[in-house]
Amino acid sequence: MAKRVAVVGGGWAGCAAAMELARGGAQVTLFEAARTLGGRARRISADGRTLDNGQHILLGAYSESLRLMKLAGVDTRAALLNLPLQMRYPAGSGMDFVAPRLPAPLHLAAALLRAQGLDREDKLSLARFSTTARWMGWQLDKDCSVSELLERYDQTPRLIALMWRPLCLAALNTPPERASAKVFLAVLRDSLGARRAASDMLIPRVDLSALFPDAAAAWLRQRGATVNEGVKVGALRNEGSVWKVNATGASVADGWEGEFDGVVLAASPLAAASLLPAELERLKARLAAFEPEPITTCYLQYAPSETLPLPFCALVDDPKTAHWGQFVFDRGQLDPAQKGLFAVVISASGAASDLPQQELAALLAAQLAAVFGRPPLAQPVWSRVVTEKRATFACTPGLERPANDTGLSGLWLAGDYTAGEYPATIEMAVRSGVEAARGLLSGGAR
Structure with a gap:
């Protein structure tokens, strides 16, 4: 039975x-x-x-998510936009790092050589870290914070700000100074350290x-x-x-x-x-x-003709200048029915989510206008702030x-x-x- x-x-x-x-x-x-x-x-x-x-x-x-999606009958090629590993900022505001579709680890080596916005010291620092982590099997005997790990391996301040910090926030939803290095390395192992296709970024179209x-x-x-x-x-x-x-x-x-x-x-x-x-x-x-960690997503609707240079871009967050956004997605490039709709994401968003919703939406719209150099982006026709207060747990050492x-x-x-x-x-x-x-x-x- x-x-x-x-x-x-x-x-x-x-x-x-x-x-x-x-x-x-x-x-x-x-x-x-x-x-x-x-x-x-x-x-x-x-x-x-x-x-x-x-x-x-x-x-x-x-692998398990994709396996069960396919088993349930989801056409993953249609439902997900497949992009190579990348960390791309609006022109002039950060770096441009894109891994070409080459066999691993050649895709990372080529991405490093082609990366814009990183100095030679930054590139060498990233190469050393990746090589050392691969040699260690992407493991630590004793856990520590991500910040401690990056300091131990002499990662440059610019590389931390433009690569490691946003990756840590996006993956662990915990700031690097409180995030588990062991867990962060496991994520890097199964993306940066695995076969090339494993590092692909899959963005939902539905x-x-x-x-x-x-x-x-x-x-x-x-x-x-x-x-x-x-x-x-x-x-x-x-x-x-x-x-x-x-x-x-x-x-x-x-x-x-x-x-x-x-x-x-x-x-x-x-x-x-x-x-x-x-x-x-x-x-x-x-x-x-x-300990719960929140994630906030702010949706900003513009005219259907408004679009971003890429389906998504990284943003330099700086609460001191009221720049809270960490990533922005052009939903219109994912789903034609959502033309002109942008989604700005703030991970570990406790301080930002304490702001009144209309104020936060206005600040994020102003941030987009500033970093993209497009004043009309400061005036969306509609906005909605969505905060998932218990989105994840704090992933601490x-x-x-x-x-x-x-x-x-x-x-x-x-x-x-x-x-x-x-x-x-x-x-x-x-x-x-x-x-x-x-x-x-x-x-x-x-």
Whole structure:
């Protein structure tokens, strides 16, 4: 008889777990409290517009995400804009670093030779770092901050400002002075240090829910799984070999309770902590102690004729001059229906998100006008600031992240915060979901 498994949480981790469970023959019921699947990487609606709760970049190294997208029927070539590894700033404001499509590591060597805006000392510094990190296997015996790592390997101030700091913020959503060097090196290993295609940058052309969660839900329903949206799980209870799940919402009766052979808890750390049984007190405390880091995305709408030189550009952020933006995306180059719409991203955005939304939008528009030398960009016709306050956890040195296996039979965790080499990214969420599903199906066997 097929295992009956409840997946609590319809974000990327929960959808990945549900698909892997269904592939393994389980009878799956997915619960998502929101009415839109995707969790912290999902579609939202604002003034009749379809946006995302945050702009994301995937990497060619995201093997599990790409595998499950394709399995769910997503045409990844159409859904993702594939660009070579690059760090490109508006003309005159930074550097221009683009890796040509050559076999690794020749693509990085060629990018260094061609890079504009870097002095000879900067290029030698980057070459030394890459060579040393490759020799070390992209690993550290003892964790430290990214800033300490960069200082240890004599990285130049300009290279730190234009390359390492923005990469650290984008990947770990944690400032370099507080970010884990071990995790940062793991990201660099699977991008800079891997095959050339692994370093490709993949920018969604469709909204984040359409990119995977919606397709995953359709795939699951076709295989007999139940997908509940707008249904909140309020309690989990273990009774011997059975897990009882209590839920409320639009598609279930008040006080509904179902019986399952296992549960994958794919909610956020705080939500998961509130649902864990009392006997897991230590785990509950660890999850509740995660320090959240916000990400802010500001959407600025201009006339459809407005466009940027590139699909996305890096920006030099400097709060002292009210330049908060770190990256800007031209959504019109990704989706023709969004012509003239720019998305400005601020990672680890605590200080910026404390500003009134209209003030922050005006400052970001002024920043674009200044760095691109185009005064009309200071006057968008519409704006919307979206802050995901608990977008990720602070990925600090030596952070102890919980295993997928809770230690209770039939109860597994899934989420980007679980133990793994990656920071809180889409790929980490998907890998965690797959790991939890496989562990539950195997009965915990390793």
